[in-house]
Amino acid sequence: MWHQKKLLAFLILYPLLFMIIFGSVFGGENGAFSFNMAIVKPVGSNDNITQAFISIFQEYEGIDVVVKEKTDESMDEMAKRLIEDGDFIAVLFIPENFSQIIFMQVNVAIFYDKSADVNMQSIALGTINGIIDAFSQKIAQQKIELAKEYGNVTDEEAIYLESIANPINVSIVGFSPVKKELKYIDFLVPGLIGMTMMWTGVTGVASSLVEDRVKGIRQRILSTPTSRFSIVGGEVLSNVFLIGIQIIILLLVAVFLFNVTIAGDIWLFALAIIMGMLSMIGIGLVISSLTKTAEEASQLGMLINFPMMFLSGIFFPITKGWMYYVSRIFPLTYINEALRNVMLRGAEIKDIALPFAISTIFALSIFIIGVILLMREGEE
Amino acid sequence: MKAISVSKLKKTFNGVVAVDGISFDVEEGEIFGFLGPNGAGKTTTVRILTCQLKATGGKASIFGYDINKDCNEIRRLIGILPQETSLNELLTAQQNILFYGILYDLPKKVIKRRSEELLSIMGLEHRKNDLVKNFSGGMKQRLSLVLAMLHEPKLLFLDEPTTGLDPQARRHIWKFIKEINSQGTTIFLTTHYMEEADTLCNRVAIIDSGKIITIGSPAELKSRMEKEKILEVEVDCDENTINDLKNVPGVKQVSYANGLLKIIVEDRKGLLLDIVKNLSDKNIKSISTAEPTLEDVFISLTGKRLRD
Numbered sequence: 001m002w003h004q005k006k007l008l009a010f011l012i013l014y015p016l017l018f019m020i021i022f023g024s025v026f027g028g029e030n031g032a033f034s035f036n037m038a039i040v041k042p043v044g045s046n047d048n049i050t051q052a053f054i055s056i057f058q059e060y061e062g063i064d065v066v067v068k069e070k071t072d073e074s075m076d077e078m079a080k081r082l083i084e085d086g087d088f089i090a091v092l093f094i095p096e097n098f099s100q101i102i103f104m105q106v107n108v109a110i111f112y113d114k115s116a117d118v119n120m121q122s123i124a125l126g127t128i129n130g131i132i133d134a135f136s137q138k139i140a141q142q143k144i145e146l147a148k149e150y151g152n153v154t155d156e157e158a159i160y161l162e163s164i165a166n167p168i169n170v171s172i173v174g175f176s177p178v179k180k181e182l183k184y185i186d187f188l189v190p191g192l193i194g195m196t197m198m199w200t201g202v203t204g205v206a207s208s209l210v211e212d213r214v215k216g217i218r219q220r221i222l223s224t225p226t227s228r229f230s231i232v233g234g235e236v237l238s239n240v241f242l243i244g245i246q247i248i249i250l251l252l253v254a255v256f257l258f259n260v261t262i263a264g265d266i267w268l269f270a271l272a273i274i275m276g277m278l279s280m281i282g283i284g285l286v287i288s289s290l291t292k293t294a295e296e297a298s299q300l301g302m303l304i305n306f307p308m309m310f311l312s313g314i315f316f317p318i319t320k321g322w323m324y325y326v327s328r329i330f331p332l333t334y335i336n337e338a339l340r341n342v343m344l345r346g347a348e349i350k351d352i353a354l355p356f357a358i359s360t361i362f363a364l365s366i367f368i369i370g371v372i373l374l375m376r377e378g379e380e
Numbered sequence: 381m382k383a384i385s386v387s388k389l390k391k392t393f394n395g396v397v398a399v400d401g402i403s404f405d406v407e408e409g410e411i412f413g414f415l416g417p418n419g420a421g422k423t424t425t426v427r428i429l430t431c432q433l434k435a436t437g438g439k440a441s442i443f444g445y446d447i448n449k450d451c452n453e454i455r456r457l458i459g460i461l462p463q464e465t466s467l468n469e470l471l472t473a474q475q476n477i478l479f480y481g482i483l484y485d486l487p488k489k490v491i492k493r494r495s496e497e498l499l500s501i502m503g504l505e506h507r508k509n510d511l512v513k514n515f516s517g518g519m520k521q522r523l524s525l526v527l528a529m530l531h532e533p534k535l536l537f538l539d540e541p542t543t544g545l546d547p548q549a550r551r552h553i554w555k556f557i558k559e560i561n562s563q564g565t566t567i568f569l570t571t572h573y574m575e576e577a578d579t580l581c582n583r584v585a586i587i588d589s590g591k592i593i594t595i596g597s598p599a600e601l602k603s604r605m606e607k608e609k610i611l612e613v614e615v616d617c618d619e620n621t622i623n624d625l626k627n628v629p630g631v632k633q634v635s636y637a638n639g640l641l642k643i644i645v646e647d648r649k650g651l652l653l654d655i656v657k658n659l660s661d662k663n664i665k666s667i668s669t670a671e672p673t674l675e676d677v678f679i680s681l682t683g684k685r686l687r688d
Contacts (some may be wrong), residue, residue, distance in 0.1 A: 216466030
């Protein structure tokens, strides 16, 4: 492989090309189609009205809600902290005694991230306001029903009352946090690292191993005092090295041309990359022992790689529907999740425990199977 | 000590017998040939003796080392020229040599000296920095021989060393084989070319369907046919006539190809007349007697022709 200059150039240029195309097309937009918000409620408030109010947000499709309890910080401070550290586009504060004062008039404060994508800001604020309005109207109607029961309110008077009875008053505070704004390119780069490992690891390894076998080079090497283990080890190491170079070039271009940063621990990031390499090279080893010719090997590789490329969250996040369940089959999905969380959100190992555990288990088992198959090959 | 000692060696692939209990010895310093048609079991035998395949039964040793236990020692003593050229075509000749030199743990200095020696003997020194993919078949085979000889093996296995080469390239390889043998390397070669076995080998084993039919020097094998004569008749002939000829007393084998009738006969008075009688209504262009070749020995022993 090292002497096939065209192939080598292709392997390095291919992911770069993807980055440049997708990066320029979607570069300015946020790749996520839903938004994250936090709702801060007073300590210990578990009454029905507060719960009902929060659950409307939670059930709303397209909003990821995290409920927090109010701390001793001021609203400003708390909002600042949540937006800067928690990656929330908006924070909504529910005041003390919400369920009682709502029957008079209550103030609800929303803090939002002014630095986020403008479209996302208006989607988020519009959605949150809409939900509050609907809730507010429901409460207003209940008040009027009560008024009708206790006093003589005519229908005309009821309409008038409805128009003035707006129990929830919303105050909106825009806020520019000191944090980096995430763009599509940030989303894309960890995915492309996964894609690079996939193409080189699966099809590259499989076809070069099969070619050596078909041409008799493997037999010839085995006739020297070289162990099978060295042959497998050499193949693995040379591919780890190649993938490493590809990833470094990719990251250099991403950092210097597209201002992408790695938020998390670089060693955790590297560990996730190693698990990815082992998984993909392992698949390559298994394919090589299942196929007879280099063409067959690269075709079987493509058969696995193409669906995996589009259904493992390289180019867009897959969060629902049948695609979500299909994506869970592919090992690259978990590797992408781990890489993305470390790179974008600065996740620690406990934050990515599940995808990391699945990647590690898959990586070690497929790699060991691949090595065993290869060690046994041709030993009639 | 024997270079190779084989006793009742057997190999089956999923119940199909490829090597059927063969026994033979190869003395140090000789060129020993395995002559037989494709599929006779030649390559399988080579792969077993070179530790690439495990035998199903029997025993074999290389310079006293057991092929089942001492593969590490054996690999250092032997060189192999595989049937496929199996070179890394995207490397230069020199890079290929360096690669295999390193696999044999040879010091850089030794690799350099051996590669200069061998490349010059093989007439490749002016092409050593060219990519192997631009080499002709003969050049690839010569480079392949360089690789097999790099670590100065005591025993060299050549699996069909000249198959697919033109006559000139073939003679070039033969010359090299004789030269390295004269320097003391024992050679085991397989071939389905009679001429090759005849020219190169001190002794030949004729192998067919996994069994050794006979072993001897080419001259010995041919002299066993001295009581027999070979009659070559240039004639247009049909199936019936051939069958009639086979029934003539004293006729041992009849074969017909390209207008040439080859009849192996016992030396008997009046036989020639009987044969000519059978062909009386045919247009005989010429009749001659021929010296037996190894091919005739093969036909006489197996009733089959060797394919070229």
